[in-house]
Amino acid sequence: MTDQTPALRLEGIVKTFPGVRALDDVSFAVMPGEVHALMGENGAGKSTLMKVLGGIHQPDEGRIFIDEEATVMTSPIQAKARGVVFIHQELSLADELSVAENIFLGELPRKTLGRVDWAALYARTDDILGKLNVGFNARTRVGELSIANQQMVEIARALTVDPRAVIFDEPTASLTDAEKVVLFDVIADLKARGVGIVYISHRMEEIFKITDRISVLRDGQYRGTLNTSETDEDEVTQLMIGRSLDLSRNHAHAELGEVAIEVRGLSCGKVYRDISFSVRRGEVVGFYGLVGAGRTEIAETIFGLRDPDAGAIYLDGKEVRIASPIDAIRHGISLVPEDRKGQGLVLGMNCRDNMTLPQVDDMTSSVFVSERAELSIFDHYKDKLDIRTPGWRQTVGNLSGGNQQKIVIGKWLSMNPKLLIVDEPTRGIDVGSKAEIHNLIRDLATQGYAVIVISSEMPEVLHLADRVVAMHQGRIVREFTAEEVTEDSLIQAISGIGGNGAAQADVTAQDAGCSRPH
Amino acid sequence: MNKETLIKQGGIWVFILVELAFFSIAGEFLSVTDVAFMDYGNMLLLLKQSAPIGIIALGMTIVMINGNIDLSVGATFALAAIVLLDSMTWPFMQALGDWAIPLAWLFALLTGTVLGAINGLIVWKTGVDAFIVTLGAMLGYRGLVFMYNGEQPTSHLNWTLVDFAEAQFLGLHTATWFLLGAALVLWLVMTRTVHGRNAYAIGNNREAAVNAGIRVGPHFLWNFMLIGFLAALSAVVFYSESGSVNPNDGMLYELWAITAVVLGGTKLTGGYGSIISTLGGVIAIQLLRKGLGHIGADTETVNLVIGLILIAVLFLDRQLNRRGKEELKT
Ligand SMILES: Nc1ncnc2c1ncn2[C@@H]1O[C@H](COP(=O)(O)OP(=O)(O)OP(=O)(O)O)[C@@H](O)[C@H]1O
Numbered sequence: 001m002t003d004q005t006p007a008l009r010l011e012g013i014v015k016t017f018p019g020v021r022a023l024d025d026v027s028f029a030v031m032p033g034e035v036h037a038l039m040g041e042n043g044a045g046k047s048t049l050m051k052v053l054g055g056i057h058q059p060d061e062g063r064i065f066i067d068e069e070a071t072v073m074t075s076p077i078q079a080k081a082r083g084v085v086f087i088h089q090e091l092s093l094a095d096e097l098s099v100a101e102n103i104f105l106g107e108l109p110r111k112t113l114g115r116v117d118w119a120a121l122y123a124r125t126d127d128i129l130g131k132l133n134v135g136f137n138a139r140t141r142v143g144e145l146s147i148a149n150q151q152m153v154e155i156a157r158a159l160t161v162d163p164r165a166v167i168f169d170e171p172t173a174s175l176t177d178a179e180k181v182v183l184f185d186v187i188a189d190l191k192a193r194g195v196g197i198v199y200i201s202h203r204m205e206e207i208f209k210i211t212d213r214i215s216v217l218r219d220g221q222y223r224g225t226l227n228t229s230e231t232d233e234d235e236v237t238q239l240m241i242g243r244s245l246d247l248s249r250n251h252a253h254a255e256l257g258e259v260a261i262e263v264r265g266l267s268c269g270k271v272y273r274d275i276s277f278s279v280r281r282g283e284v285v286g287f288y289g290l291v292g293a294g295r296t297e298i299a300e301t302i303f304g305l306r307d308p309d310a311g312a313i314y315l316d317g318k319e320v321r322i323a324s325p326i327d328a329i330r331h332g333i334s335l336v337p338e339d340r341k342g343q344g345l346v347l348g349m350n351c352r353d354n355m356t357l358p359q360v361d362d363m364t365s366s367v368f369v370s371e372r373a374e375l376s377i378f379d380h381y382k383d384k385l386d387i388r389t390p391g392w393r394q395t396v397g398n399l400s401g402g403n404q405q406k407i408v409i410g411k412w413l414s415m416n417p418k419l420l421i422v423d424e425p426t427r428g429i430d431v432g433s434k435a436e437i438h439n440l441i442r443d444l445a446t447q448g449y450a451v452i453v454i455s456s457e458m459p460e461v462l463h464l465a466d467r468v469v470a471m472h473q474g475r476i477v478r479e480f481t482a483e484e485v486t487e488d489s490l491i492q493a494i495s496g497i498g499g500n501g502a503a504q505a506d507v508t509a510q511d512a513g514c515s516r517p518h
Numbered sequence: 519m520n521k522e523t524l525i526k527q528g529g530i531w532v533f534i535l536v537e538l539a540f541f542s543i544a545g546e547f548l549s550v551t552d553v554a555f556m557d558y559g560n561m562l563l564l565l566k567q568s569a570p571i572g573i574i575a576l577g578m579t580i581v582m583i584n585g586n587i588d589l590s591v592g593a594t595f596a597l598a599a600i601v602l603l604d605s606m607t608w609p610f611m612q613a614l615g616d617w618a619i620p621l622a623w624l625f626a627l628l629t630g631t632v633l634g635a636i637n638g639l640i641v642w643k644t645g646v647d648a649f650i651v652t653l654g655a656m657l658g659y660r661g662l663v664f665m666y667n668g669e670q671p672t673s674h675l676n677w678t679l680v681d682f683a684e685a686q687f688l689g690l691h692t693a694t695w696f697l698l699g700a701a702l703v704l705w706l707v708m709t710r711t712v713h714g715r716n717a718y719a720i721g722n723n724r725e726a727a728v729n730a731g732i733r734v735g736p737h738f739l740w741n742f743m744l745i746g747f748l749a750a751l752s753a754v755v756f757y758s759e760s761g762s763v764n765p766n767d768g769m770l771y772e773l774w775a776i777t778a779v780v781l782g783g784t785k786l787t788g789g790y791g792s793i794i795s796t797l798g799g800v801i802a803i804q805l806l807r808k809g810l811g812h813i814g815a816d817t818e819t820v821n822l823v824i825g826l827i828l829i830a831v832l833f834l835d836r837q838l839n840r841r842g843k844e845e846l847k848t
């Protein structure tokens with residue numbers, strides 16, 4: 001590839017934020033037709049580097065070349081005009097607009113007098129959506145889509161122009177396996193057309209499946225580039241975190257205690273039906289299924305965010321009614337929600353205040369909040385979860401994606417819950433911290449907590465759970481013990497017995513029969 | 519305090535300094551009087567005159583941080599004033615002599631608090647947007663004001679009260695003390711108490727707040743009661759001295775209060791703002807009015823200039839903030 005000129009090249013990029021040197025003299029190049037992985041821990045500077053490239057941030061120093069031509073990127077619009085398309089880690093869609101309007105936002109096709117050419121708009125959009133093989137159409141309102149499908153809309157945006165380079169910042173974080181396959185096809189197609197692709201992800205399997213080269217950042221510094229075919233996970237991890245990880249750590253399974261929660265015959269409109277299961281103290285139960293299978297909604301019901309139509313919930317053998325999160329918290333239930341930005345964090349608040357939000361009430365000395373108690377909680381979980389932030393005063397919105405997730409996890413762990421429900425707990429979290437969080441979850445179980453893990457990542461479920469509940473279209477299809485579960489049997493179960501895995505069930509809050517009252 | 523908040527919260531005070539410098543210098547050439555603009559007495563008076571809108575603006579700050587707005591404060595202000603003055607003419611009150619004063623205050627403050635509670639309850643229980651609810655309340659409460667005495671002013675002058683209102687303690691007028699006192703209390707409430715913390719959280723991300731087990735409704739209610747109380751307090755402070763209220767008094771106060779709050783950097787969308795900066799916003803507006811008067815501008819010009827400056831300042835603020843955190847994907 002040395003005889004070619006790079007599709008894009010960054011040279012000596014430096015970018016500082018107050019208190020953080022996010023990028024320190026980083027150079028990086030992508031060849032045409034190459035899929036180039038960018039890896040690094042949470043907060044290493046991956047997103048920042050790409051935002052510099054995409055015209056969102058201006059670098060303090062350094063230069064950008066497109067086809068070896070020096071360019072100054074002043075805005076995302078200009079970057080797109082120069083052929084650099086950016087698919088963001090965090091969704092940035094207008095909920096009230098249609099899919100088509102979102103995809104062509106800022107460049108709606110026009111007729112005379114500035115009128116929108118709706119026919120052309122919908123035709124072009126359906127064309128793009130056809131390539132992506134999705135279960136919604138151009139006129140669907142974006143707010144009605146699941147997160148996974150919203151992610152597909154973001155991806156569709158990149159296909160409206162003829163790009164030189166496309167940046168994917170953790171695109172698969174909320175995609176199902178079926179959707180990932182579609183995404184990888186799209187990437188292969190772009191690659192064949194000679195487009196340079198930057199692919200950011202924390203998932204090793206993907207990286208080794210689709211990328212040609214891997215560049216690693218660590219603490220804002222460039223650490224080197226490896227050819228994917230000549231390296232392995234261990235070497236990449238070494239480069240990323242400076243040590244290797246023993247991922248195969250065999251967890252001591254805890255002594256099982258009493259049944260902490262039992263759910264009998266829970267139903268909620270068309271979202272899920274007739275759900276019965278139980279979790280004992282010291283046990284981790286994994287819920288696995290396609291996005292839309294109803295797992296999140298069950299969690300929301302247990303946490304008091306939804307009212308079920310039928311069924312009952314028993315805690316410690318006693319039937320309880322959980323009408324609101326307040327009830328749930330009082331009963332010692334914690335939920336780490338799947339959408340950290342929308343449901344988990346108060347982005348404009350600082351790190352400490354976010355972490356202690358559910359319990360400031362209990363930390364008042366006289367009328368005032370006890371800041372010392374809050375700080376000690378924050379410091380404890382900052383160390384325990386290795387949260388990278390210049391200090392507790394930092395606004396959470398300024399943290400890297402993975403560190404934001406750690407704040408949410410810290411928040412709910414600090415409540416010392418009896419039952420901890422985690423929905424996609426390691427979405428967007430780097431390998432080191434992921435292992436850390438997994439250990440933490442297992443430790444909690446050992447200490448006698450009951451844990452429910454909802455995950456779309458099969459390795460995570462297999463690794464963590466003592467028991468796996470497989471769901472398909474709102475029903476529990478099978479339960480496996482850790483001994484009997486295998487990848488194949490699980491895939492078979494969640495795709496409907498004998499069915500094909502392409503069930504595009506997209507149950508949304510809108511068409512759901514049972515409401516989310518809060 | 520980090521650099522970012524310093525830029526955001528320091529801005530209004532820099533603006534005040536600029537105003538002071540400008541009017542002092544311009545005053546040398548254009549002033550209609552001989553008194554220097556920065557005259558000590560003049561400044562004290564300025565603080566006193568800031569108090570009525572200022573006290574309301576403090577309440578508006580917490581309501582807006584919480585993600586709501588209250589358009590009914592002007593009408594609440596007028597109704598509380600009527601209750602204050604009229605109640606002192608009631609026979610049993612007159613029999614009490616000067617003891618009627620604290621009672622009249624109590625009635626007025628209670629009126630404001632109850633009106634605020636009505637707003638808060640409606641917003642909480644119906645889930646209708648605060649803008650709509652308080653727009654209705656603005657018309658409704660003003661209707662009550664007119665029902666009370668028709669187009670006639672309501673008057674009652676109590677000299678003990680006037681003496682109290684005109685008193686100066688450590689140089690500052692009674693009204694100024696009320697403004698500063700209210701600011702101190704609310705600052706503590708917003709920065710140090712659970713209620714304040716939760717109000718910010720709700721304004722910033724309501725869903726996350728609900729998920730954290732925070733009851734949104736009661737916080738709304740408290741804040742509306744607080745702003746109702748403060749609107750009444752503002753009336754108490756002002757009408758103790760003037761002794762006469764017209765049914766149109768307090769009109770547009772809600773907009774002046776919002777102007778001061780926004781000038782102080784509080785976000786219209788909620789979740790961000792500070793009591794102290796609102797105090798700055800209040801003083802900045804009063805300085806503008808007084809300063810422009812000082813150099814001979816008439817009221818119409820003053821309003822025009824304030825309007826333009828508001829837009830200019832917010833634009834500047836936006837530019838500054840964008841520099842601070844560019845990641846806003848606008
Ligand atoms: N707007 C900002 N203001 C202040 N600090 C910022 C800002 N954006 C990013 N940072 C900081 O810069 C560093 C790099 O962040 P970045 O988002 O690039 O990390 P990342 O490698 O993408 O991590 P992740 O894998 O968690 O997404 C972090 O320490 C982050 O807190």
Ligand SMILES: [Mg+2]
Nearest residue numbers: 047089400401
């Ligand atoms: Mg990132």
